Amino acid sequence: MGVILKVEGLKKSYGAVEAVKGISFSVDEGEIFALIGPNGAGKTTTLRIVATLLTATAGTVTLMGHDLRKSPDKFRENISYLPEEAGAYRNLKGRDYLKFMANFYAEKPDEAAGFVKRAEDIAGLGERLGSKVGTYSKGMVRKLLLGRALMTRPSLAILDEPTSGLDVINSLEVREIIKRFAKEGISVLLSSHNMLEIEFLSDRVALIDKGRILDSGTAQGLKDKYQAPNLENVFRSALR
Amino acid sequence: MKKFRNLFFKEVKELLSKQLIVSLLLMMGMFYFIGQMTRKEAARAAAAQKISVFDLDKSALSAQLLTGLQTMNFKIEAVTAATAQAAVEAGRAGDTNLLVVIPEGFGESVRRMEPKVVETYSYLRNFSIIGARTSAIVKGFLEAINKVLSDDFLKARVPETTPEAIKSPIKSRDFIIIKSRMAEGSASAVTGFVTSQTVFIPVILMMIILYSSQMVISAIAMEKQNKTLETLLTVPIPRTSIVAAKMLASGFVGLLSAVIYMVGFRSYMSGFTGDMAQMPGVSQVVQKLGLTLNANALVILGASLFFAILCALAMATILGVLAEDFRSAQSLVMPMLILIMIPYFVSMFADVKTMSLPVKLFILAIPFSHPFLAMQNIYLENYRAVAFGVLYMAAFFGVMVYVAGRIFSTDKVLTMKLRWGKKKIVL
């Protein structure tokens, strides 16, 4: 399996604050790769850089051979990004929002219709797709956006805390969906601070704290290495 | 192109919210209502005024006087009463606002050139404009009496010439000159006419610029408040298209709002200015002086307006990036408002040409000054100044679009913020 995303020596400063201090990792095709770490570790910053929203202070990012600095357009065509705190246009109906977003990726109307159909299945909102986004609950918006992010079958899905704001049942369902898409060959780069979720979901994880990667590997490999029963204890040991 | 259209229609849909449509319709309805009322009022004022007359004299002169008044568009209602006192009392319950009492022996004493007192009673039934009109009637009435009497007197005593020639021995012919053109007419009438014809242009301009600026700022602020901007910026469409779609959609909705506003405003104003255009003679003088806008002038004026709107949209786009949510967007319209108000008032009350150089440069540096000044400059044949204005605005627009494009294609669109004097605390 080939490498789809390669991040090397990534740094990012906001003025005087250095949020990311030299991060390197890679994501393979069809792999779910997770960044886990406490609040303010630099997870969102890293994901936003890969999603072409922020420009890195230093380092390189390569997606399928394209350099981020030279061709951000190639990135945008091949990724989809689910921000940590995102919304949808409140005046649009759920279904119209999906159509609006699908039109940016589809070449033909029936292709767009296919995207919308897939998103509807993921979101599972039923007839509520016909009402305005402004009337949705937080979890409903989250599922709508997840459907939006996966409907185009991007080469790389960047999901920042995909289950945030979801109840236990919905979180479980979302995890299943992500796993299913990865099996179909979509690579996923996600972030979370829920260690249990990561253990279930990801193929490989990187432990990140204060802008640096402490360690990385498969969940099982890390547990063996630190002789810990779960990832939480792994993290505690790695911090020392 | 298809993707751009997708974006454009979404922007328009977002901006044309129910609240906007309802408030525009309400405003239009209000203007229409007030306009109807003022028009009715104006029609009533133009109609024949009714006055009551209690004639105790019943001489040939008093009869002649009443006929004279009738020709001056007064409707006479004769009062029959025992005494003047009773006539005044009866008037209280009536509906005329003016009672005139012509005393006994009036005709006789006027013939002897001994002034005789005519009493007028104004019934102030309310203090609105209608009530105030009574005093104008009284004045017009007395003037009419004096004119009829003095003309008759002069005709009888000095039959060899007209009363007119005696009363105003000096006559004048008035000419107006604008650059190479000249016409006979009254300068104040022409200025008044031109003002009434062009008073809308600055107002329209101000409305369009303000509305579109507000729209574009809100469009960006809404993306930030609803947290949709990040997603939009990762979509495979050039950032310039995102900016352009927002600007175009805002310009479109802003223009639409302004047009609706103006239609309402026009119907409101026509209540006041309707009779101005009918002023005979003035419009011919205006034509001769070239104070009408021909096709060329309209094209130049249109170009000036167009570039002013573009400048406003581009500036507002940059301001919009500074907005964090809908509320801060409202305050960000302020700088635009100031930049529009300055040239608006300057063009109404001052002459830029006579200002000191620094002030003049300051005014001319504001892009919106140029369309405000364009009108006057076209009338005064200063086409160079108008052309300079258009070029300046085009350059200004170019710079603004470049800056906006830079902001949108870097982090700044997400990280730029106005911190109102507060320094962010970094731990």
Ligand SMILES: Nc1ncnc2c1ncn2[C@@H]1O[C@H](COP(=O)(O)OP(=O)(O)OP(=O)(O)O)[C@@H](O)[C@H]1O
């Ligand atoms: N726009 C910004 N301006 C200044 N500093 C910022 C900005 N965004 C993030 N930071 C700082 O960068 C650091 C990393 O933030 P980041 O959002 O990447 O953390 P995170 O790992 O996603 O945390 P969380 O789990 O809370 O989402 C933090 O110290 C944060 O304060």
Ligand SMILES: [Mg+2]
């Ligand atoms: Mg985060």
